[in-house]
Amino acid sequence: MDVIAVDDPTDAQIQGWHDVLTAVHAADPAAEPAPDPERTARGLLGAEPGARRRLWAVTGGGHMVAVAALRLPGDPGAGRPGEIDIQVRPGHRRRGLGGRLLTVAAGALRADGRTSVIAQVLAGTPAVPFLESHGFECVLTLRGMLLRLDDVPAGRVARLLAGGPEGYRLVRWRGAVPDEHAAALARAKHAMADPAEYEAAVWDAHRVREMAEIVAKRGDDLYTVAALSGGAIAGFTEVVVPDGCTGRAAQYDTAVVPEHRGRRIGIWVKAAMLDWLAEARPGVREIETENAGDNAHMLAVNEELGFRAERESMEYQAAVTALPGAP
Ligand SMILES: CC(C)(COP(=O)(O)OP(=O)(O)OC[C@H]1O[C@@H](n2cnc3c(N)ncnc32)[C@H](O)[C@@H]1OP(=O)(O)O)[C@@H](O)C(=O)NCCC(=O)NCCS
Structure with missing residues (x-):
């Protein structure tokens, strides 16, 4: 051999x-x-x-x-x-x-x-x-967790969306981040709780665009929803719908920057994402995600949305x- x-x-x-x-x-x-x-x-x-x-x-x-x-x-x-x-x-x-x-x-x-x-x-x-x-x-x-959209009770997404915090507004984009939000998104990316994320890998506007380019090159579609406070991104969530999607999309990053935590911004942007996908990509029936086993807040947000544990990876x-x- x-x-x-x-x-x-x-x-x-x-x-x-x-x-x-x-x-x-x-x-x-x-x-x-x-x-x-x-x-x-x-x-x-x-x-x-x-x-x-x-x-x-x-x-x-x-x-x-x-x-x-x-x-x-x-x-x-x-x-x-x-x-x-x-x-x-x-x-x-x-x-x-x-x-x-x-x-x-x-x-x-x-x-x-x-x-x-x-x-x-x-x-x-x-x-x-x-x-x-x-x-x-x-x-x-x-x-590894999976959300089956058919199992999400009617009205849950609308209720979570309506419960958004005062003083914030939602923006969303498909593909690469618009120039006006690029630096703010890079700052928000630093808020991700990823202990294995390689110390020297700094997020800047260039790297944020590069990540969107990688997804686009594969033929996949990147959707981002962000909560703005003034011009700053307080929190965001990303979902990738694969090319030729057979029903399963993948959750990418979600983060809320420390000074905006505790206001249910994480669940708000995720609910807004589900609302957007239902309208823009009705073929998506499942969303898979992976969270650090010790990231209690993110796990709780996902469980409240209806994600169920599927498997463990290391x-x-x-x-x-x-x-x-x-x-
Ligand atoms: C993990 C994987 C790549 C190992 O390939 P492999 O050719 O069987 O590995 P090797 O024969 O070189 O194994 C070397 C040593 O690893 C350990 N090992 C490998 N498989 C093992 C098993 N099932 N149980 C216990 N020890 C194991 C043993 O120490 C083994 O040496 P030994 O056979 O003399 O005891 C293979 O099982 C696989 O393809 N798994 C599915 C894909 C995957 O998970 N890839 C890992 C991503 S890196």
Whole structure:
């Protein structure tokens, strides 16, 4: 079995990659929608603004049996961790293939000057012992929740919307943030409670626009609702509706800046988002979200809206010096 770089994948390699993802999903569906071939292709072919990517596969008997994608956000150097995702066909596990792919990725991380790497995995899956046996430690537990819009009682959204706090007004936009709100949104993004968010990754107007560009490049639609106090953004929420949406949209960031907390702004902007999506994207039937397991306020807001816990995932991190193949 050989490890090959697939940085410029052929059609056959894209198909092979997709077949690996499909086989892994079939063995452990974890309530996720099945992988979509067009998304796989776009993910492998499309260049992403602000990040580079390295891809490898293990082939054997003319088939792809395992794949690894390493995302390198920002510039080379120690500033931000790389992000690794390895998938091995169920029938080919425990033969060291995951470990071999990790070793190759570790070489690329060193060559790029990175000092750490992160991976997001589902609790209770083989990924946990795999990462723990390779120098990774859990840095964050995330609770995956799902809101089924058909289960939201009639009138709840309207009631929450009407209960908005005095002195604030709602604004909303689709896609990139309008120039007039860009700096204010970057300031509000600092309010996010994300302990694993990489210390050196500062939010500025440029990075806010870059994130919207990444979503648009994938063909997805970003919706943002914000609560304004004067010209400042007191709180905001973002939802992404994937291209070719089959009913499930994804919650992105939500934050209320510290001096505006305690006034139900979080639930207000989220209710306004549901109201907007019902009108603009009636095909959306479910919204998935992930919150840090210790973020009690956000979990309470989501539970009040009707989100239900689905699964737990974990963010693991390793120092590159702890990875296999270290000199
Ligand atoms: C996690 C995954 C990539 C591991 O791939 P793999 O090829 O089976 O891993 P390896 O054979 O290199 O395993 C190396 C070591 O990890 C540990 N390990 C891996 N799977 C394990 C399991 N199911 N139970 C206990 N330990 C396990 C063992 O220490 C193993 O060494 P050993 O077999 O000598 O005991 C694979 O199970 C997978 O594709 N899972 C689904 C996708 C996923 O969650 N990816 C993780 C994102 S990084």
